[in-house]
Amino acid sequence: MKLSSVLMAGVIGLALAPLAQASSTSDSEEKAQLRKLFCESKGGADITALGELNKSDDVGAVVVCKLPPSPTTVVENQAASSLAALPLTPVTATLAPPSGVYKLAPGASSVNTSCSANLAIAKWAGFPNTSNGNATLNCRGYNAGAAGGTLGCKIEWTGPTQVAIGVTPYGGQVAVNFNCQALYFGSVGTVMDFSYADPTYPRIRYGSVQATSSMTITQ
DSSP states (O other): OOOOOOSOSHHHHHHHHHHHHHTTSSOHHHHHHHHHHHHHHTTOEEOGGGSEEEEOTTEEEEEEEEEOOOSSOEEOBHHHHOOSOOOSOSEEEEEEOSOEEEEOOTTOOEEEEEEEEEEEEOBOTTOOSEEEEEEEEEEEEEEOSSSOOOEEEEEEEEEEEEEEBTEESOSEEEEEEEEEEOOOOEEEEEEEEEEEEOSSOTTOEEEEEEEEEEEEEEO
């Protein structure tokens, strides 16, 4: 199976390339600095080492970035502005599994991809201004060739995620960026599972939700 890349080609490709090389060394400080620079280039912060990471053998470099709230924010108090019954959870999320059409560069054997979640938490009575919860992102691809159904390019990260409460369209974003070997050309189905929970405020919870997409890899 072969999974291809989901992010922007330029800056991200250049940033993950040296990190993929560094991942084969024991220089953890160098890798940490490269991750830091990568996330800062997107306006975020590196949180890779703060969580638990699991990946398949065909995945190389991995960077998990915490990105800030949306630039155009509106703080809302849902409990005060509406007399309607509140939903079961104040959390909504927009999931982005790997998708798109990507061309493998001549001589290249891997691609850069990502999956991400934008989180919005409504302002309910008794909530703080910020939720300090834990997010789990599980992203993978499936071979669409003759063999069919082969799981590959799997990445799972669970770790602390901070979300501003009452901010729209989203109060925080977490993105997993990774490098994966390209073993198959054509259409590849992709899947993303996501969940979020605040241990201090049990009502702030987003159950495991799945999103699907696809990407096409060409030479």
